[in-house]
Amino acid sequence: MTSVLAFDDVTVVRGEKQILSDVTWRVNEGERWVIMGPNGAGKTTLMQICSGYMHPTRGRATVLGETLGKTNVRELRTRIGISSAATASLLPPEETVFDAILTAAHGVNGRWREVYEAVDRNRASEMIGQWGLERLVERRVGTLSEGERKRVQIARALMADPELLILDEPAAGLDVAGREDLVGRLGLLAEDPMSPSLILVTHHVEEIPSNFSHALLLSQGGVSAVGLVNDVIASEPMSTAFGVRLTVERADDRWYAHGFKPSRGRRALA
Numbered sequence: 001m002t003s004v005l006a007f008d009d010v011t012v013v014r015g016e017k018q019i020l021s022d023v024t025w026r027v028n029e030g031e032r033w034v035i036m037g038p039n040g041a042g043k044t045t046l047m048q049i050c051s052g053y054m055h056p057t058r059g060r061a062t063v064l065g066e067t068l069g070k071t072n073v074r075e076l077r078t079r080i081g082i083s084s085a086a087t088a089s090l091l092p093p094e095e096t097v098f099d100a101i102l103t104a105a106h107g108v109n110g111r112w113r114e115v116y117e118a119v120d121r122n123r124a125s126e127m128i129g130q131w132g133l134e135r136l137v138e139r140r141v142g143t144l145s146e147g148e149r150k151r152v153q154i155a156r157a158l159m160a161d162p163e164l165l166i167l168d169e170p171a172a173g174l175d176v177a178g179r180e181d182l183v184g185r186l187g188l189l190a191e192d193p194m195s196p197s198l199i200l201v202t203h204h205v206e207e208i209p210s211n212f213s214h215a216l217l218l219s220q221g222g223v224s225a226v227g228l229v230n231d232v233i234a235s236e237p238m239s240t241a242f243g244v245r246l247t248v249e250r251a252d253d254r255w256y257a258h259g260f261k262p263s264r265g266r267r268a269l270a
Helices: 043-050 073-077 097-105 118-130 146-159 176-191 235-242
Strands: 003-014 017-028 032-036 058-063 080-083 164-168 197-201 214-219 222-228 246-251 254-259
Touching: 003 043, 017 043, 017 197, 017 214, 017 222, 032 043, 043 058, 043 164, 043 197, 080 146, 097 118, 097 146, 118 146, 146 164, 146 176, 176 197, 214 235, 222 235, 235 246
Parallel strands: 032 197, 032 214, 080 164, 164 197
Antiparallel strands: 003 017, 003 058, 214 222, 246 254
16 A cells, blocks of 8 residues: 555654654555544644644654655645645635635635636636535635635645645534534545545544544554544543543444543542
């Protein structure tokens, strides 16, 4: 199998703080990964390395066959699609939905003097259809609901046909209806064999779409559990990673988690 990501003993140190510790991890072509862990576990730092925006302090990180520190990261980033709060903040609020997606063909935010060919416009139209944005093409980004904006971000991230797609908390801030719509669309994306390799970061097991194949749990900067999604998104590994007793169940291709109700006057944790 072709490796999309290959991390060997990746460690990140900032000042006196070790943010990631000896992370070894492999993502192969076509795999769909979910990343979970408590706040401060190192998820954001890990995604910055995956997207080529940070180099490890120690260890070796290879992204799409290129070793960080020995490659042109600007060229590498053109092969990676990212949807995150950081990328969302770069979209001009006065831009139309169509142009917000189209401009990803040139890797810019906001129309200026770029020239777009028919193939670019056709690709943008395809993404608009795939993400249910047809009635919004002339709407300004700044007028969209949170759910609509999230779908625009993902359509834009897919515009340039990336080899790797990183989705950093795509359902954050959505209401139940918006979350369910997005999770369903992501499940269809994961099911498509022509889709890029996927990495999804989330805080909630309910936001894991169907058709995801693998999972990585981080805790205190290190790998707590890694492997097939059904083995990792389970009661024991999740309890260990989050430091609290959890029951994790799966039904109808979705996961659910709840904690143990503490007895009155007794400690909640074992």
